[in-house]
Amino acid sequence: MxxxxxxxxxxxxxxxxxxxxxxxxxxxxxxxxxxxxxxxxxxxxxxxxxxxxxxxxxxxxxxxxxxxxxxxxxxxxxxxxxxxxxxxxxxxxxDLNCALRAEAAYWKSSNIAALYIGTGIGAAVIDQGILIKGNANMAFEIGHIPYRETPLVCGCGRNNCVELYASGSGMAKWLRHYGSRLEPVLSQLKIGSDRNERLIVSEFEEALLHAAGVLVTLANPEILVLGGGVIEQNPYLATLLREKLRHYALSPALQGLRIEISVLENAPLMGAKLLERHHG
Ligand SMILES: [Zn+2]
CATH class of the missing domain: 3.30.420.40 (ATPase, nucleotide binding domain)
Known part of the structure; x- marks a missing residue:
């Protein structure tokens, strides 16, 4: 078959x-x-x-x-x-739950959280080998935790989500707001001539630290695996988190924590294969 x-x-x-x-x-x-x-x-x-x-x-x-x-x-x-x-x-x-199933298999971990940043920012958590789903499979929807009010509108309709800062779509919205023609690419914004363009980078980093700190404090994983296009293009973000996360998370939740970058080529498709185990 x-x-x-x-x-x-x-x-x-x-x-x-x-x-x-x-x-x-x-x-x-x-x-x-x-x-x-x-x-x-x-x-x-x-x-x-x-x-x-x-x-x-x-x-x-x-x-x-x-x-x-x-x-x-x-x-x-x-x-x-x-x-x-x-x-x-x-x-x-x-896709994020699927990706995390593949990450858990790769890292051989039963206490693992994923934080993926591309167009959006999303998280998923496996605790004691069980994927946390919540009542409507909406658990750990980290992109839409309230962060700071902005003049922008998030895809969810509110104006204060962490995704408005720490995501590709968030950066693009700020660039439009400032009338910038740059692409939402961290490495280019960093060297932008405009103060607002550089501000988008520092605010991205701050919001990422905030989101990761909340995730680690709430989920207390053994491994925090980072993935998605923005992480792939900016592996320095893993170093940033390793160095500064202690200022954003409860310290007992950080004990023994490893922060890793995903090495899987297509984690969501790999995770789709693992769904078979769950049907019976
Ligand atoms: Zn939102």
């Missing part, structure tokens, strides 16, 4: 069809076709698929898609629909 694993990000859909843990087909496409449409196509090509695991760049809960800012949603009740159409199991979780 074959298995289909899908990672749907903000712009692309990556998938692998596997048979006995061997990848027999890999593909990358745009994410705008709709997930159910894509699954229908794959089921026609590979009728012997008997499990589907999905990492999803949006909010999902108990097999149902709730919302996604950048993805065309053609079916919300995706798990029950696929069960009905094909009689097979489908497991879906958000």
């Amino acid at each position: 074959k298995k289909l694993f899908i990672d749907i990000g903000g712009t692309h859909l990556r998938s692998e069809v596997c048979s006995d843990n061997e990848i027999i087909k890999e593909s990358v496409s745009s994410n705008d076709t709709g997930l159910l449409f894509y699954i229908d196509q794959q089921m026609k090509l590979h009728p012997s698929i008997d499990f589907i695991g999905i990492s999803y760049a949006g909010q999902v809960d108990k097999g149902v898609i709730i919302s996604a800012p950048n993805i065309n949603i053609d079916k919300y009740e995706i798990t029950s629909e696929v069960k009905q159409r094909y009689g097979i199991a489908l497991e879906i979780d958000n």
Whole structure:
């Protein structure tokens, strides 16, 4: 039997069809076709698929898609629909939870937190081997903790989220606010000629320290793994956290803490494969 694993990000859909843990087909496409449409196509090509695991760049809960800012949603009740159409199991979780499952397997840790920074800033926590989901799979939604009031509007509709400072989209909003033409890239803003551009960098760093301090104080992980595009391009941020986090977190929560940068190439897709363990 074959298995289909899908990672749907903000712009692309990556998938692998596997048979006995061997990848027999890999593909990358745009994410705008709709997930159910894509699954229908794959089921026609590979009728012997008997499990589907999905990492999803949006909010999902108990097999149902709730919302996604950048993805065309053609079916919300995706798990029950696929069960009905094909009689097979489908497991879906958000991309950060999937990534953290892969990180936990890689670092061999059962007390691990992930802090990923790209367009947004997100966190996930595994405690004593259990992924913390919360009532609606919204636990540790760190990007939207109140931080400081701004003249900007967050994707969630409020104006004081930490994501408005410590994320790619936050930096882009500040640049528009200041009328700057620079791209939201830390290394370029750092050497910007304009005081406001340089300010975006120091405020990014301060907000990152705040978010990481809250996460570590609340979750008390053994490993804090950093990932996402902004971290990949700015590995100095790990050093910054190692040096300064003690000023932002409760000190007993820092004892034995390791701060690492993710080395996984596609953690969400790897995590989608681990979803299979959870269905029974
Ligand atoms: Zn927000």
